[in-house]
Amino acid sequence: MTSSIELLRPELREFVAYAAGSPRRGVLRLHANESSWRAAWDETDDGLNRYPDPRPAALLEALAALYSVPAEAVLATRGSDDAIDLLVRAFCRAGEDAVLVCPPTFGMYSVAARLQGAAIVEVPLKRDFALDAPAVATAATGRSNVKLVFLCSPNNPTGNTIAPATVARLCRTLQGRSVVVVDEAYIEFAAFEGLASRLAALPNLVLLRTLSKAWGLAGARIGAILAAPELVTALRGLAPPYPLPSLAVEAALRRLQPAELAGARRRTAGVVRRREQLAATLRSLPEVKRVWPSEGNFLLVRFADASRAMSACEAAGILVRDFSSQPRLRGCLRITVGTAAENRRLLRALGRLGGATRGRANG
Numbered sequence: 001m002t003s004s005i006e007l008l009r010p011e012l013r014e015f016v017a018y019a020a021g022s023p024r025r026g027v028l029r030l031h032a033n034e035s036s037w038r039a040a041w042d043e044t045d046d047g048l049n050r051y052p053d054p055r056p057a058a059l060l061e062a063l064a065a066l067y068s069v070p071a072e073a074v075l076a077t078r079g080s081d082d083a084i085d086l087l088v089r090a091f092c093r094a095g096e097d098a099v100l101v102c103p104p105t106f107g108m109y110s111v112a113a114r115l116q117g118a119a120i121v122e123v124p125l126k127r128d129f130a131l132d133a134p135a136v137a138t139a140a141t142g143r144s145n146v147k148l149v150f151l152c153s154p155n156n157p158t159g160n161t162i163a164p165a166t167v168a169r170l171c172r173t174l175q176g177r178s179v180v181v182v183d184e185a186y187i188e189f190a191a192f193e194g195l196a197s198r199l200a201a202l203p204n205l206v207l208l209r210t211l212s213k214a215w216g217l218a219g220a221r222i223g224a225i226l227a228a229p230e231l232v233t234a235l236r237g238l239a240p241p242y243p244l245p246s247l248a249v250e251a252a253l254r255r256l257q258p259a260e261l262a263g264a265r266r267r268t269a270g271v272v273r274r275r276e277q278l279a280a281t282l283r284s285l286p287e288v289k290r291v292w293p294s295e296g297n298f299l300l301v302r303f304a305d306a307s308r309a310m311s312a313c314e315a316a317g318i319l320v321r322d323f324s325s326q327p328r329l330r331g332c333l334r335i336t337v338g339t340a341a342e343n344r345r346l347l348r349a350l351g352r353l354g355g356a357t358r359g360r361a362n363g
């Protein structure tokens, strides 16, 4: 089966990457114009005076183990935002090609497309926020220039997932035409494992994963593209020569130690439990019109008066995300699930809205 490298921008297929200096340590490094002096406070293994390893094998192995894929199928990126940008630049010719997105969804797909000068084809989610897979297939096959189809599962901000069989069918329909990118930033909070096990059978499937959410490392900016090994190799050649700062790599390696992973998994299970409790309590508030079921670490909540709810949160020193001016999301705020104490504080702030005393947190 062919992978998706034929869909890359034609002028990039023979791209010659910048040759980064060797990462070897324990030799006299006079080849990279680095400084010879390491700061006294520098506690990194390799020294911040040295360029980072362009391809940190230990991190790639750890990510491959985490996602149960071969290391050759992993490209480590500076978070998913970097991955989205790299994919759009690699596949879309400015002024010619397009990406397909299914709003309401994560905004970065369209931002990256606009930056690259790629067109944006929108196939809105259905009324219940389910993916309109037949409409996606029709829109992507009805024109020759849709190079990337961005799907988000669980979807930000609506919280619902896409059935794996639906994605698989779409990949087969679009094989040879479009790459199907499934952003699984929140999959650790969902009821199923995600699509990594399907990669080998679906050559035009690309997955985005991140350490920013369930693994608690948003500040380190570490994400991953999971894809066919040929595509990973091609994309690596298009990425900057030193994509990952050594501080970030070392933080990720610490985080991916078995004991640390076990702790993070327990915390993720706790977030899922508190998400359900918070949803139930929010539904009991008179000001709340609707709380959508969520498989992420957040809830989409429709309020009778979203701007009043925003003000109540602001007055209590709580930030939540306002989506109320976006199509289909009238009255909606997106609220991240916090600790039990954080959720109680949120509910206290919202409880004052209607002057009601109901809605005590139980999480």
Ligand SMILES: *Cc1c(COP(=O)(O)O)cnc(C)c1O
Binding pocket: 078, 079, 080, 081, 082, 106, 152, 156, 183, 185, 209, 210, 211, 212, 213, 218, 221, 222, 223
């Ligand atoms: C938060 C989020 C990400 C993660 O982005 P990073 O750049 O990895 O921090 C990716 N996709 C979606 C839909 C998100 O909400």
